[in-house]
Amino acid sequence: MALQAKNLEVTYRTADGRSVPALTDINLDIADREFVTIIGPSGCGKSTLLKCFGGLLSPSSGEVSVNSEAVTEPDPNRAAFVFQDYTLLPWKNVLDNAAVGLHFDGKSKDECRAKGQEMLELVGLSEFAKQYPRELSGGMQQRVAVARAMAMDPDILLMDEPFGALDEQTRQKLGSEMGRILTETERSVVMVTHSLDEAVFWADRIIVLSARPGRIAKEIEVKAPRPRSLSFIGTDEFAMIRSELFRLLEVPSAMAGASSTDAAAGQ
Amino acid sequence: MHRWVLLAVVIGLLVVWEVVSRLEWVNPMFISRPSDIVAALPDVFGDEKAVDALETTGTSIWWAVVYAVIAGIIGGYLLGSIQILRDAFFGPVNFIIGIPKSIFIPIFLLVFGINTQAAIYYGAFSGIFYVMINVVSGLDLVEDRHMMVARAYSASWWHRVRDIVLPASLPGVFAGIWYGIKNGLQGVLIFELFISVGGLGSLIKTYTNRLEIDRVFVVVLGVSIVAIVLGELWSAIERRLSRWRPSATASADTAT
Numbered sequence: 001m002a003l004q005a006k007n008l009e010v011t012y013r014t015a016d017g018r019s020v021p022a023l024t025d026i027n028l029d030i031a032d033r034e035f036v037t038i039i040g041p042s043g044c045g046k047s048t049l050l051k052c053f054g055g056l057l058s059p060s061s062g063e064v065s066v067n068s069e070a071v072t073e074p075d076p077n078r079a080a081f082v083f084q085d086y087t088l089l090p091w092k093n094v095l096d097n098a099a100v101g102l103h104f105d106g107k108s109k110d111e112c113r114a115k116g117q118e119m120l121e122l123v124g125l126s127e128f129a130k131q132y133p134r135e136l137s138g139g140m141q142q143r144v145a146v147a148r149a150m151a152m153d154p155d156i157l158l159m160d161e162p163f164g165a166l167d168e169q170t171r172q173k174l175g176s177e178m179g180r181i182l183t184e185t186e187r188s189v190v191m192v193t194h195s196l197d198e199a200v201f202w203a204d205r206i207i208v209l210s211a212r213p214g215r216i217a218k219e220i221e222v223k224a225p226r227p228r229s230l231s232f233i234g235t236d237e238f239a240m241i242r243s244e245l246f247r248l249l250e251v252p253s254a255m256a257g258a259s260s261t262d263a264a265a266g267q
Numbered sequence: 268m269h270r271w272v273l274l275a276v277v278i279g280l281l282v283v284w285e286v287v288s289r290l291e292w293v294n295p296m297f298i299s300r301p302s303d304i305v306a307a308l309p310d311v312f313g314d315e316k317a318v319d320a321l322e323t324t325g326t327s328i329w330w331a332v333v334y335a336v337i338a339g340i341i342g343g344y345l346l347g348s349i350q351i352l353r354d355a356f357f358g359p360v361n362f363i364i365g366i367p368k369s370i371f372i373p374i375f376l377l378v379f380g381i382n383t384q385a386a387i388y389y390g391a392f393s394g395i396f397y398v399m400i401n402v403v404s405g406l407d408l409v410e411d412r413h414m415m416v417a418r419a420y421s422a423s424w425w426h427r428v429r430d431i432v433l434p435a436s437l438p439g440v441f442a443g444i445w446y447g448i449k450n451g452l453q454g455v456l457i458f459e460l461f462i463s464v465g466g467l468g469s470l471i472k473t474y475t476n477r478l479e480i481d482r483v484f485v486v487v488l489g490v491s492i493v494a495i496v497l498g499e500l501w502s503a504i505e506r507r508l509s510r511w512r513p514s515a516t517a518s519a520d521t522a523t
Contacts, residue, residue, distance in 0.1 A: 056419055074419050081419040087412045091434040091511040103430070104422040132511045152420070 002156055002188040003030040003053060003079075008062035010048055021213035022048050026062070028207065028216070030156070035182065035189045035226065039199040040209030040217075041249060046192040047084075047160050049214065053190060054079045054158045066155055076101045080149035084161040086141050088133040088148075095120065095129035098147040119147035122181060139163075139170040146178065150185060157182070159191040163198070172230070175201065183227040196245045200238055201228065208248050218248060299480040304488070307481040317470060321489070324455060324466035327383055331390025332451040336444050339395040343402025343443060347436075357403070360396050368393050368454065372461055383465060386458040393454025397446035405439015406432070438512070441505045448497055456490065 008026035011019045023045040030036050038046050051057035052064055055074040064071040066078045074081075080101070088097045096103070099116030107115075120126045123143040125136075133141055142162055149157055163171045163178075179202060182189055193199050199206050203222050210217040224237055232238055281301045287293055288300035295303075311317045346352050346360070372389060379385035409432050417427045459468025467486055474482040 054419060056415070074421055076420045081416075083412065083416070083419075085412050087416045089413060089416070089431065089434070091437075092430075100416075100430070101420040104417070104420050104426045134511070148420075 002032045002034070002067065003190070004028070004065050004068075005053070006063050006065075008049075008052060008059050008064065010045065010052065010057070011060040023052075023059075023215070024213045025215050030188055030190065032188055033186050035202055035204045036191070036207060037199040037203040037205075038190065038192045038207045038209060039194065039196070039245065039249065040214060041211045042194065044209045044211050045214030046194075046209060049209070050081075050158050050160050050190060050192050053156070054081055056081070076105075076149075076152040077154060079156040079158050080152045080154035082142070082145050082149050082157065082159040082162045084164050086133070086138065086145075088141055088144055090133050092132075093129065094125065094131050094133065094136065094144055097133065097144055098151055100148060101152045115151050116147070119151045120144070122150065122185075123147045124177070137170070138166050139174050142166065142174070143178075146181070154187065156188045156190065159189065161192055161194060164194065171195075171198075179227045196242050196249070197233065199245060200241045201232065202226075206241070206245065208245065220244065296478060297480065299484055303481040304484045307479075307485050311482050311485040317486070320465060320467050320470040323383060324459065324468065325493075327387045327390060327455045327459075327466060328452050330387045331455050332394060332448050334387070334391035335394030335447040335451045336398055338391070339398025339443060339447055340402055340440060342395070343399040343440075344406065346399060347403040347406030348432075353403070360399055364396050364400060369457055369461070372458060375458070376462060381462055381464055385462070386455050386464050386466065389458040390451045390454035393457075394447040394449075394451035397450050398443040401439045401443030401446060402436065403439070405436035405443070408439060409435040437509060441509070445498075445501055445505075448501065449494075452494060452497075 005026050005028040008023060008028075009021070010023040011021050013019050026049065038049065040046050048057060052059050053071070055064075055071045055078075058072070069078070071078070088094075089100065092100065095113065095116045098119050099107075099112035102112045102115055117126060117129060120129055123146055125140060125143055125147070128136060128140065133144070136144070145162070146157075146159075163174055166174065175198065182202075189202075191198075191202060193202075200222060204226065206220040206222065207216055208218040208220065209215065220241055222237070222241060224232055224235070284298070285300050285302060288295045288298055346356055368389075371392065375385050375389045375392070379388055413431050413435065414427070417431050422430065455466070456468045458464070459466040460472055461468075463469045463472065467490060471483050471486050474480075474486065
């Protein structure tokens, strides 16, 4: 079991002192090498959940553990983040950005360079090592961000809408390529997304969150073996799961129905 | 093209100046004329007092700027990163920037006496607040998303400062240093003008009192050249240190 969340709950306190539940009753086990996508209506707490998984945010109650170790603060060797925005450091070149986690960890310059270069090769950007982030397109910058996370050799990769800021074409191209990379590295991945296609295309399992407060409304398994080629998008399995996701996310009563039937089944 | 227009304007102004002076539309005693100023060049540079004054002022400006920049950067970082200091002192600092600093000259005289040290401290005083305020706005350029990366990748305090806060705030620090140079230079000259402690400011006063306006302009020209050279030097350094910034160079055109 790579990651486990038990009775996770996050409550925000507003300026006027009221407490607002953002996430409630999250129980989740993520297996080694499993690729899990999290999807849900905006504001349902997807990113909050991911931050809890990585120790960037402490849950109000419940706990998260990675390989049976409780997560209390960020540890990039355990779970490394790929963020949505462009978060490369603009004053460091691509190679130094890819190795920045190792640099923070106090690794020697040579070690950083070697590992950084290796990771850039993995994401196909080794010839851009000496460039600065501003000289790269958005898609390339996100690939460097993936390299930065992978350089830490994490047990789990936590991706928060990593391709959300990219246009559709770039996203698809990047998607199939990243699929290969992430599958080859044999890591557990949790990816938050708002794209139905992405959610289905990548996942071994899709977690659907309900609207605020976010709770797990439904878990859907995707059986097709990974890595998948783009032709997977044309299959019946893809179409059926996608239409179910669409129904859950776009029809409010469907989500309510999903929660209540799950609750009924649990009893 | 732009450069030629500029040159034409400058030459035009010099010609107008010469003509106005020669035709005595304005008394030449007050405004001198370009040809006389050029003729006075060897006089001034041959004047031992002038060479001394240049050295005095140069040294004073150097120390004034060094003090202003060092104290200003430290003060700016403290002010920018400690909320209670910011609440307490940001207002007063802005206030001092808003008033003419020359009203404090008598106090500097009182405290330090009539000497070049007083000019140095006054110059530092003239520059320090500009340095501070720019460093504070530099700190505001530090982005939350980069700090989040630092946290997610467990950067130590030192790494956060060294790899994120310092480089992100560098544009503000650069602007601060530049304003420190400009105002430090100004402060020293103004002090020397008001109080005869030696240096170029005092020299200008002496020449003016002797109605040697052509020599005054030679000194003014000299000071301007020093200021321009300093400015150019500084922007060259800044360009070199901020290569990563989009505005620094115009070659951000790599495709997917």
